[in-house]
Amino acid sequence: MASRKKVLLKVIILGDSGVGKTSLMNQYVAKKFSNQYKATIGADFLTKEVMVDDRLVTMQIWDTAGQERFQSLGVAFYRGADGCVLVFDVTMPNTFRSLDSWRDEFLIQASPRDPENFPFVVIGNKVDLENRGVSGRRAQGWCHTKGDIPYFETSAKEAINVEQAFQAVAKNAMAQETDVELCSEFPDPIKLSGDNNKPQGNNCPC
Amino acid sequence: MHDAFEPVPILERLPLHIESISSFESTLLLGTREGVLLQYKVQRSKNKGDNKFEVQLERSNKSFAKKPITQLAAVPELYILISLSDNVISVHDLTSFNLITCVQKTKGASLFAVDVQNKQTPTGVEPSLRIGIASKRKIQLFYWHNRDFTELLNDLSVYDIPHALTWCKDSLCVGFKRDYYMINSKTGNLKELFPVGNNQRYPIVTRLFDNRLALGRDAMSILINSEGDPTQKEPINWSDIPQAMEHSLPYLVAILPKFVEVRTITPKMLIQNITLSDARYICQGDGCLYVASQNTVWRLVVVQYSLQIKQLLKSKEFELALKLAELVEEQASEKEKRIRNIKNLYAFDLFCQKRFGDSLSLFAKLGTDPAHVIGLYPNLLPQQYRNNLSYPKDVPDLQGAENEKGIMALIEYLTQKRTEVMKDMGKEFQPTAIVEGDKTTKPGKQLRQIIDTTLLKCYLQTNDALVAPLLRLKDNHCHVVESERVLMKKEKFSELIILYQTKELHQKALSLLMKQAARPESNLKGHERTVTYLQHLGPDHINLIFEYAEWVLKQHPEDGLKIFTEDLPEVESLPREMVLEYLEKISPDLPLFYLEHIIMDLKDQTNLFHNRLVDLYRERVQRLRLEYIDSLPEGHPPSKAGEEPGELGEARKKLVTFLHTSQSYIPERLLTHFPTDGFFEERAILLGRLGRHEQALSIYIHTLNNTRMAEEFCARNYDKDKEGNKDVYYLMLKMFLKPPEGTCDETNGKMLEVALNLLEDHAMKIDVPKALELLPQTTKLRDILTFLENVMENQAVRRRHNQVLKSMLYAENLQVTENLIQKQAVKISVSDEDLCRSCRKRIGQSVFCRYPNGHLVHYSCFNNRDANKS
Secondary structure, eight states: OGGSSOOOEEEEEEESTTTTHHHHHHHHHHHOSSSSSOOSEEEEEEEEEEOOOOTTEEEEEEESSSSSSSSOHHHHHTTOOOEEEEETEEEEEEEEEEHHHHHHHHHHHHHSSSSGGGEEEEEEOOOOOSSOOOHHHHHHHHHHHHTTEEEOOOOOTTTTTTTHHHHHHHHHHHHHHHHHHHHHHHHOOOOOOSOHHHHHOOOHHH | OOOEEEEEEEEOSSSSOEEEEEETTTTEEETTTOOOOOEEEEEEEEEHHHOOOOEEEEEEEEEEOOOOOOOEEEEEEGTTEEEEEEEEEEEEEETOOOOOEGGGGGHHHHEEEEEEEEEEEEEEEEEEEEEEEETTTTEEEEEEETTTEEEEEEEOSSSOOOOOOETTTTEEEEEEEEEEEEEEEHHHHHOOOOHOOOOOOOOOEETTTEEEEEETTTTTEEEETTEHHHHHSOOOOOOOSEEEEETTTTTTEEEOOOSSEETTTTEEEEEEOOTTTTEEEEEEEEEEEEEESSSSSEEEEOOOHHHHHHHHHHHTTTTHHHHHHHHHHHHHHHHHHHHHHHHHHHHHHHHHOOOOHHHHHHHHHHOOOOOOHHHTTTTSOOOOHHHHHOSOOOOOOOOOOHHHHHHHHHHHHHHHHHHHHHTTSSSSSOOBBTTTTOOOTTTTTTHHHHHHHHHHHHHHHOOGEEEEEEETTTTOOOOHHHHHHHHHHHOOHHHHHHHHHTTHHHHHHHHHHHHHHHHHTSSOOSSSSHHHHHHHGGGGHHHEEEEEEHHHHHHHHHHHHHHHHHHHHHTTSHHHHHHHHHHHHSSSHHHHHHHHHHIIIIIOOHHHHHHHHHOOOOOOHHHHHHHHHHSSOOOOOOOOTTTTSHHHHHHHHHHHHHHHHHHSSOOHHHHHSSSSOOOOOHHHHHHHHHOOOHHHIIIIIIOOOOHHHHHHHHHHHOOOSSTTTTHHHHHHHHHHHHHOTSOOOOEEEEHHHHHHHHHHHHHSSSOOOHHHSSTTOOOOOOHHHHHHHHHHHHHHHHHHHHHHHHHHHHHHHHHHHHHHHHHTOOOOOOOOOOOOOOOOOTTTTSSSOOOOOOEEEEHHHHHHHHHHOO
C-alpha cells in the first residue's frame, strides 16, 4: 500500500548568518552544541529518523549558508522541499526582520503548489540569552499574518524546545505529503449523474 | 531515411574469385580462391567534390598460397599480414609479402580473430597482438612475440566447430552452429549466452566501437558487453538476416541477402538500403568501408556530415544529427556552434511537440536567450518586442490546460534563469538565438526585467499566491509599467501596492490605497493598509506621510495616530517636532496622545515636549474645571485637586503626577500660565522646582491647609548637601511659627503643636539653634523635651561614630607607616654587573630607581620612560 512506503522529508533551514541554524540541526540530530562559531559554506545535510503518527519518517535536514544569499544554491536545491524552517535570533531584531525576505525567496525558488499552506515553521533561537530584542508577541504576530505559521522559541545551547520544533516540521510536512498523495492517486472522479450538488467528501474507506 | 553512404564501385568484373578482403590506410587487399593476393591503392580522385577514386594495382602475388585465401587480416601496427589458407595460419611481411612464419600448430584452422591493443609502455606505444583460432573442435589462443605466435593459454576444447569468432576486451565470443559462447581469454572459462536463430545458417558476431558485440539471431542483432550481459532491452531489427556486418560510427552496416542495410543503434532507426548485387564481404580500415562480391568491390563513401545533418534536421531526427555533428571534423568553436544550433532547433521542436519540460530544460542548458524562449508563449512579451523575434516555423498556439502545463514549465525555467543571471551579474554572458544569427537580448538590466516581468505574468496565470513574494524580493526587476498594467487588469491591487512599494512609487501606492479604501468590495478597503504602509516609510518621506495620514487621522484618529506611534524603527525615527506641529494642525486632541507616547514610552527628554505636555494637560484641566465649577451648587466648595469627579479628576491627577515625575520641563515658563485662583498644588510643585520653597510651603500650609502635603514636599526636596534645599524643614517650621503677614493666626495654638511634632519627627534635618530661636518664648520646656532628647541622642550617636572612625583611621595610618618603614629599609647593593633594565648599560655610580619587582633602572631612564608613557 502506498502509505506504507518509506517516506523521506526534505526540510530546509533558512535564516540570517549566525542565528544558529547549524547549531539547531546539530542539537536536534546529534544532541551536541558548541559555542564556537563556524560559518557554513554552501549547504550540508543530516538525516534523522522520526516517528510521525506511527509512521517512520526519514527527515533530511538541509542546513544552508546564511552569509551568502540564495545565489549560491540552485533552484534544483529547493525543488521538492517538504518543509522549511525559518530561524531568527531573539536577541537581534534585524534577523527577525529578514524572515520576510527569506520566506519570499524560498517560495519563489521552490515554487510550491500551494504557497499559502506550505509547511513553514518559525524558530526564535537563543532564548537562553539575557538581552532579548524581539518579543514573543511580535514574532507570534508575524507568524499569524503569514497564515498561522507555528512558532517555537528555542535554545540550541540548552536544548530547549528544539525537539518539539522539528517534530512540528515533520508533522506538518507529513500532513501535506498525504494530501498530495491522495490527490495524485485519486483524480477527480468523472461524474456520471448530472447531480452536481452532491457533497463530494472523502468517502474513501482507507 | 536519408543517404548516409554512397556506394562507389572500385573494381568491377575481376577475373578472379574474391574470397576475403582487408584494408588499411589507402591499401585494399584481396585474397582470392586461386590463392592470388592482390594489393590496390585506392585514392580519392583529385577533382574535388567528385566521389571518384583512382585505383591502382600495386602488386599481385600469384604464389601467395596454393589454396583459396579464406581469411585476411592486415596488422599495419606490426607490419604483418595474417592469412588463412589451406587450414593453416601464415604470417607475411606487410611490405614485401615475404613469409615470416607458417604456424604449423594451427593445422586444421577454419577461422581466426585478431585483436590489436596499443599498450602504453615507458618507451612509447607498443602494439600487442592476440589471436584466437578455431581449429576443428578446439580454440587456440596465441599472442605475437618475437615475430612468432606463442601460446597464451592451453587449447580449449569445444563441443562443436566454431563458425564465428570475435574479440571483445579480454573475452572471445564464439558462435557455433547452434549457440553463442563467451570465453574468458585469461581463465579459459566458458559462458553460454543464447542460441542462434532458427533460420540463420551461420552465427554472426560483430564488434562495435564501444566495446560491445552485436550477435545475430535471425533478423535481430542482440547487443552484449564483454561480460556477455545484454546492454539494451531492445535488439536491432534488420529487414532480413544479416550475413556480415560492420560498425562505422554512428552507423551499423549489414549485408543482407538482397541489399546492404544501414541502421543506427540509438536512436534505433533504419537509415538507408543500398542495393549491391551479390555482396558478401565487408571490411573497414582507417575510415573506409569496403563491400565486396565475388568479383566486384565497392567503397561505401560517407556522405558529407553537414549534408546528412541538413537532411536529418528536415526530418527532425535531431538526436542522430547531434551524433553526426560530433563526428564532423572542424574547428572546436565551429563544432560547438553547429551543435548548439541543432540543439536549439531540437528544443524548439520539442516545444512544438508540447514536451515543455524537456524543451525548456534543453534551452536552459544551451543558454538560449530567455526572451526568445518566452516569445514561444502567447501574450507574454510586449507585442513590439515579440515582432522582432523569429522562429524556425510557426509557434503552436497554446490553449487551456496545455498552456497551463507550458507555463508551469516556463516558471521552472525562469526561476532557474533568474538565479543564473543574478549570479552572472558581473560576468559576460552571451545568450544565443533559436534561429542562428538572430539578434539576442543584451544581458543585464533588460534581460532581468524580461525574466522577472514574465515570471510575474506566469504566476498570475497559474499560482497567484506567489505574485506577492516575487514582488517583495528586494532584487526583483519587474518592469513597472508592464507589471502595473497586468496587475491592474487582474485587479490585483494588493500586489500592485507591493510593486509600488518596492519600486518606491509611494505616491502612487498611497493614492491607490486611498481610492480603494472607500470601495466596500475591494480587498484593500479600510485604512489598515494605509496605516501599515505609512509606518514603513520613514523620515525621508515625511511629507508624503503627512499628506496621506490626514484622511486616516480625520476618519479614525486612534488608528491614524498609530502611524506615528507604532513600535517600529522607521516610526521612531520620524522628526518629532514636525509630527507634533502637524498633529496640532489636524486636531487639538492628537498632540496630547502623541506627546504622552514619546515621553512615557520613548523617554524623550526634550524640554519643549515636556512643557508642551504640561500646557496641554493644564488647558484640559482648566476647561474641565470651568465646567465643573459652573455645575457646582452655590457655596459648595470644590473637591481637592485630583479628587474631582469624573474626567477632571483623572486629568488633574495626570497633570500633578507628571509635574512630580518629569525632570525635563522648564518651570519658569510654566508658572505664569497657571492661574492664581486654583491650581495651588501645581503651582506649589513648580515653585519647589524653582527653589522658591517658602512660597511653595506657604501654599501648602496656608492656602491648602494641608500639613501632610507640606511634609511630603519637604521629604521630596530635602537635601542636606544642597544650599537651597537643606533648610526646607526649617522653612516649614517657620511657616507655622512665624506665618507671613496677612495669614490668619487664630489657630496659633494648633500651629505650635504641629510645629513641635515636626521638630520631633525631623530633629536631624533641622538646624537646632535656628529652630529654637523660632520657638515662642512661652514654649514649655516639657513640650520640646522629646525634640531635645532626640537631638542629643543623635548628636551622641554621631560623636561615637566619629570616634570609632577616627580610631580606625589612626590604626590604618600606623599600618601604612610601618609598611613604609619596611620598604625604605630595603638594602640594595649595586655591583659592576648590574645593568639598567631599560638601556642595558651599567648602573655604576649613577642615580637609579628600583621597581617593586627588584628591577633597577637609571633614574634618567625611568624618567624618560615615564615621559614616553605620558
